[in-house]
Amino acid sequence: MAGTLTFLLISSLLQDALCGTFNISMPQNINVLRGSCVTIPCSFDVESRFEDNLDDTCKAYWSDSPLFSSRNAKLKPTKEMTGDLKKKDCTTTFNNADFLQSTKYYFRLECNNALKYIFSQAGVDISFIDVPPSPTLTPSTLEVKEGTSVSLTCSAPAPCWSHPPALTWSPNLGQSQETLQENQDKTKVKTSVMNFTASHLHHGNKISCTAVYQKQDGSPDVTAETSLTPDISSGTWGIKMPQNINVMSGTCVTIPCFFDVASNHKINLDDTCKAYWSDSLPFNSGNAKLKPTKDMTGDLTKKDCTTTFNNASLLQRSKYYFRLECDNALKYTFTQAGVDISFIGEGGSLS
Structure with missing residues (x-):
């Protein structure tokens, strides 16, 4: 019993210590579709004595160097591009990803008071891609008996939260529902779940899911596709x-x-x-x-x-x-x- 109480006490002290220090949480890397926008999910914490300094004067800055100020920052997001800094939300959306380069970016918080800090503990690696990755189908293979209720899930990365990819099924075998879901690292994926009843008519006929990404620089949309070929059996001759x-x-x-x-x-x-x-x-x-x-x-x-x-x-x-x-x-x-x-x-x- 005494050992359990000691463990709980140490865990509580560690949590208090972490919550009262400068730290930041963001993905280690993000793949950005060239010509599109990108959202960097980001949250931070400050030392307890600076809590009252989080006010409407606080602004977000990003740069590819762990040592910079508001004057020489590479990126200076406006209010509508940034999360609520008073709530320690530094999530930032760049509508024109051309402002970014393929490099690691760090976040700096500056307020019109004593709170000015570069979160050099972690940065996000930005990588540009010309072709989006293929969507993920779950399950990746389909072997069921005729008459079975089937649920297929198609997932595609959504690096730009305001313009997530549009997902379409071919053929459309039943009702489908789309959602924007959050990963453990706070990045997001667009998912579409299609429900249908397996029939012998589906056997051997390809089922595909296509993700269409809309670009913000006026260039043509790009697509990525993945598919499976179902094996529908009756279990008898x-x-x-x-x-x-x-x-x-x-x-x-x-x-x-x-x-x-x-x-x-x-x-x-x-x-x-x-x-x-x-x-x-x-x-x-x-x-x-x-x-x-x-x-x-x-x-x-x-x-x-x-x-x-x-x-x-x-x-x-x-x-x-x-x-x-x-x-x-x-x-x-x-x-x-x-x-x-x-x-x-x-x-x-x-x-």
């Missing part, structure tokens, strides 16, 4: 394809096709897998009517069995079924559904 396709005689035809496998066979989807089609059941790779090559078939490892026949004369007017065979335990004919092929003559009549 299944296939999706059109019920029928009309084919123009003498042309090519593409059969859009997506499948799913039982969960225990997902690991067997590899580069050895091949596609086969036939109009009779049962069949295997040996007696299949059609044996498409790799360049004719979608990415089977991503459950895409879309197949293009450059010569439709290889087909007949019949119903075709798909079979998947890999050099492992995965060999399966999807009899749940087939596609009816009908031929159309040049005049548009069925043949």
Whole structure:
């Protein structure tokens, strides 16, 4: 018990000591998009005897040297550019980042009284970039079962608080909500959360988030994008394809096709897998009517069995079924559904 009381007493004394000294808190570094504005989050404390000196006469100054005064400061922000100094808020926004250089900046507080101090304990490194970083998607990969409620979060840095990036989803699969959130170091990020229900229609189709940054110097906006390709499964054997396709005689035809496998066979989807089609059941790779090559078939490892026949004369007017065979335990004919092929003559009549 005595040890606990001693620890609490020491912790309290340390807190009091820290709160009664000159210190400052700001990010170690900030990436600034060239041509845009930038906000430097900043808070400070002063010795207890100077508390009463924090008044309306106090002004903020910044420079790339830890030794400077109000006269030779590189940057002299106006009141509307600076936080409330009376509340120890030195957050500063530079609407024209061209005033800055790629260097470390220090903050100085000057009031029309005894309070004049350079906070040389810490500075912020400014780095200019021409291209913004790609947004961050959370989660970075999406593997869920069909019917699952999904929440995707897109986050992009917002170095300029007054002009944060605009975030857009493509495709827009559901409701989304944007917020401006604060990091631990007081910098901010723009986030957009999109909620939707996973469907087989989303499987293999890219979902992207784009951040658009508006510049303040009149130059064109810049964008950054990130994306993921969802893996939507049912956990059981299944296939999706059109019920029928009309084919123009003498042309090519593409059969859009997506499948799913039982969960225990997902690991067997590899580069050895091949596609086969036939109009009779049962069949295997040996007696299949059609044996498409790799360049004719979608990415089977991503459950895409879309197949293009450059010569439709290889087909007949019949119903075709798909079979998947890999050099492992995965060999399966999807009899749940087939596609009816009908031929159309040049005049548009069925043949």
